[in-house]
Amino acid sequence: MAHRVKLRHRALAVSSAGIGLTLLLTSCGNGISGQGDDKPIVGLVTKTDDNPFYVKMREGAQKKARELGVDLRTFAGKGQADNDSQVKAIENLVAAGAKGILITPADSGAIIPAIDRARKAGVMVIALDSPTEPASAVDATFATDNRLAGRMIGKWAKGRMAGQRPRIALLDLSSEQVKVDILRNQGFLEGFGIDVRDPKRIGDERDSRIVGREVTGANEEGGRDAMEKLLQKNGSINLVYTINEPAAAGAYQAIKAAGKQKDITIVSIDGGCPGVKNVASGAIGATSMQFPVKMAAEGVAAAAAHAKDGDKPSASSGHGFTNTGVSLITDTPVSGLESKKSDWGLRHCWG
Amino acid sequence: MAHDTVPQHATDPPTTRPEQRGPLARGQAALHTKPLLGPLVVLLLASLFFSVWVGSRFSDPLNISLIVQQVQIIGMVGIAQTLIVLTAGIDLSVGAITVLASVVMGKAAVDQGLPVPLALLLGVVIGGVCGGLNGVLVTRFRIPPFIATLGTLSVFSALTLFYSRSETIRAQDVPPLLSWPGRSIDVLGTDVTYSSLLMIGCFAAVAYLLRGTAWGAHLHAVGDNREGARLSGIRTGRVLLSVYVVAGLICGLAAWFLIGRIGSVSPQAGENLNLQSITAVVIGGTSLFGGRGHVLGTLLGSLIVGVFSSGLALSGVDALWQVFTVGVLVIVAVAADQWIRKVAA
Numbered sequence: 001m002a003h004r005v006k007l008r009h010r011a012l013a014v015s016s017a018g019i020g021l022t023l024l025l026t027s028c029g030n031g032i033s034g035q036g037d038d039k040p041i042v043g044l045v046t047k048t049d050d051n052p053f054y055v056k057m058r059e060g061a062q063k064k065a066r067e068l069g070v071d072l073r074t075f076a077g078k079g080q081a082d083n084d085s086q087v088k089a090i091e092n093l094v095a096a097g098a099k100g101i102l103i104t105p106a107d108s109g110a111i112i113p114a115i116d117r118a119r120k121a122g123v124m125v126i127a128l129d130s131p132t133e134p135a136s137a138v139d140a141t142f143a144t145d146n147r148l149a150g151r152m153i154g155k156w157a158k159g160r161m162a163g164q165r166p167r168i169a170l171l172d173l174s175s176e177q178v179k180v181d182i183l184r185n186q187g188f189l190e191g192f193g194i195d196v197r198d199p200k201r202i203g204d205e206r207d208s209r210i211v212g213r214e215v216t217g218a219n220e221e222g223g224r225d226a227m228e229k230l231l232q233k234n235g236s237i238n239l240v241y242t243i244n245e246p247a248a249a250g251a252y253q254a255i256k257a258a259g260k261q262k263d264i265t266i267v268s269i270d271g272g273c274p275g276v277k278n279v280a281s282g283a284i285g286a287t288s289m290q291f292p293v294k295m296a297a298e299g300v301a302a303a304a305a306h307a308k309d310g311d312k313p314s315a316s317s318g319h320g321f322t323n324t325g326v327s328l329i330t331d332t333p334v335s336g337l338e339s340k341k342s343d344w345g346l347r348h349c350w351g
Numbered sequence: 352m353a354h355d356t357v358p359q360h361a362t363d364p365p366t367t368r369p370e371q372r373g374p375l376a377r378g379q380a381a382l383h384t385k386p387l388l389g390p391l392v393v394l395l396l397a398s399l400f401f402s403v404w405v406g407s408r409f410s411d412p413l414n415i416s417l418i419v420q421q422v423q424i425i426g427m428v429g430i431a432q433t434l435i436v437l438t439a440g441i442d443l444s445v446g447a448i449t450v451l452a453s454v455v456m457g458k459a460a461v462d463q464g465l466p467v468p469l470a471l472l473l474g475v476v477i478g479g480v481c482g483g484l485n486g487v488l489v490t491r492f493r494i495p496p497f498i499a500t501l502g503t504l505s506v507f508s509a510l511t512l513f514y515s516r517s518e519t520i521r522a523q524d525v526p527p528l529l530s531w532p533g534r535s536i537d538v539l540g541t542d543v544t545y546s547s548l549l550m551i552g553c554f555a556a557v558a559y560l561l562r563g564t565a566w567g568a569h570l571h572a573v574g575d576n577r578e579g580a581r582l583s584g585i586r587t588g589r590v591l592l593s594v595y596v597v598a599g600l601i602c603g604l605a606a607w608f609l610i611g612r613i614g615s616v617s618p619q620a621g622e623n624l625n626l627q628s629i630t631a632v633v634i635g636g637t638s639l640f641g642g643r644g645h646v647l648g649t650l651l652g653s654l655i656v657g658v659f660s661s662g663l664a665l666s667g668v669d670a671l672w673q674v675f676t677v678g679v680l681v682i683v684a685v686a687a688d689q690w691i692r693k694v695a696a
Contacts, residue, residue, distance in 0.1 A: 052517045174670075257542065
């Protein structure tokens with residue numbers, strides 16, 4: 001999920017695209033509402049439209065919408081900081097008479113007033129992928145348990161490193177303490193058996209097994225830069241946690257350039273097809289796979305059911321949200337840990 | 352050397368001779384006539400500071416070559432940006448052009464089975480075409496560069512996503528020629544990548560174009576005073592258009608370097624290149640108001656950012672301080688530019 005999170009540097013790009021997009025979307029919303037009155041309108045609002053995760057999510061939602069006879073309207077913001085576009089998308093959907101809105105909140109707190117207004121207007125709102133804060137602000141949440149995803153690769157890494165003294169490098173998303181970044185990083189450390197001190201903060205750990213931490217922006221270039229800096233700082237690193245698979249791919253480039261690919265194990269999270277192929281080739285040791293298509297399809301089904309008879313989905317117990325599942329993908333299984341091989345991963349990957 | 356970068360008719364000589372002033376004024380005059388002096392001093396001081404603070408891990412030849420590798424994409428895109436800024440413009444689409452060109456190279460070679468050299472050429476040409484489009488918007492339609500490239504930024508980004516279907520081509524599938532710039536040779540025990548060498552070559556070539564050719568003199572003249580340049584017989588529209596095309600071609604080459612550096616072909620890559628390139632240009636001492644500056648300053652500017660980023664990372668400082676420092680550097684650089692300009696006033 002994290003490589004869809006954009007840094008604020010793109011704000012300049014965003015403002016231009018945002019204006020054009022909003023004009024376009026507004027006109028679409030008004031134009032189309034006359035047609036298809038028989039079908040209930042459901043909106044899908046993603047963080048960006050330039051990321052395979054959301055592309056797959058949209059495709060999954062569209063497929064389900066066709067199946068169920070739902071008029072699906074998709075909107076996208078331009079990254080993590082772009083709460084504004086998402087607020088406008090919600091307003092436009094409410095104005096268009098939507099029955100349900102599925103949203104992957106860019107800012108889990110700032111989006112709440114817009115969601116409140118939509119729900120007061122009788123629209124059911126479901127959070128996909130990222131929970132809102134508080135989670136009770138929406139009718140339901142379908143998401144990956146990111147902390148669990150982190151714990152799974154943490155446990156795998158612990159089993160894999162048995163007998164060696166671990167020297168861990170952490171490649172995170174950003175310095176901004178973003179929620180998904182925290183959940184994955186802290187989950188990994190917990191799974192590995194490291195005291196995370198404040199579980200809501202990255203980087204406050206005092207464990208000598210952690211030898212370095214850098215931020216990557218969750219993309220290849222950032223992953224490479226960060227890994228190079230960490231290797232420069234400490235050449236004995238033998239385990240690398242990465243926020244997502246693009247960052248892992250970049251880190252692998254740096255490790256390969258240093259000739260250390262045999263000595264360093266990389267773990268990651270996402271389940272994108274390029275990432276799973278990297279598991280198959282051995283560049284990534286293990287990854288936790290999430291299921292965006294399932295999130296979107298379940299969300300659309302719930303919205304369609306709500307439009308039909310007013311039903312609302314109930315959260316799976318103990319999570320506060322409906323867990324759409326996460327699978328550990330590796331070709332070197334660790335005993336006592338359930339995992340799938342990369343060929344299974346290739347059949348179920350996204351992007 | 353720096354005198355050559357300023358066309359004779361573009362700058363008035365200082366009214367007072369330097370030796371009649373105090374040391375501060377002499378320094379100011381020196382910085383005015385030698386635009387590379389400021390960034391060079393900053394780079395040396397920063398390197399010295401981190402060598403002392405961080406120790407041998409910073410001044411290690413391997414780390415130096417690493418810093419060069421890390422700034423090479425910004426450096427390349429920075430060359431393109433410098434050309435535009437010298438004409439008193441700004442190009443917000445350089446990053447988008449670079450990513451589009453890299454996706455074209457990757458898709459054409461990997462998915463469409465085009466011979467790799469042809470795919471490579473196609474990517475560079477697409478870069479030139481995109482630059483040309485910017486040039487036409489600026490010269491023919493008289494759209495201010497900021498607005499024109501703000502528009503094409505979105506257009507090129509959207510095309511990239513349509514064309515790539517937002518999918519990344521992973522490193523293992525990329526043909527060797529496309530990732531060739533990332534390979535390295537051993538020079539005195541350090542890894543030097545081909546792209547680092549090529550980047551330095553590009554800087555030298557563009558520095559020569561700017562200094563040693565009529566095109567370079569015309570470019571400076573247009574940037575310093577477009578109306579004056581037109582009255583002195585320069586075909587300003589044609590010069591401007593050619594600058595945008597050259598900038599686009601350089602972005603196309605940068606795309607190749609980008610693939611070499613990150614291994615894969617990602618439509619998400621290089622999203623911060625626009626602002627980073629402007630940062631390198633500004634810290635490198637090129638005036639955002641056009642006409643004054645040096646392309647080699649941009650090389651120094653990107654190295655300054657690289658040195659700070661590496662030095663702060665190696666000393667274990669939080670990544671936010673790197674962002675903070677770069678911001679301060681930009682402000683100091685522009686303030687210095689304003690101060691230096693006063694010498695001519």
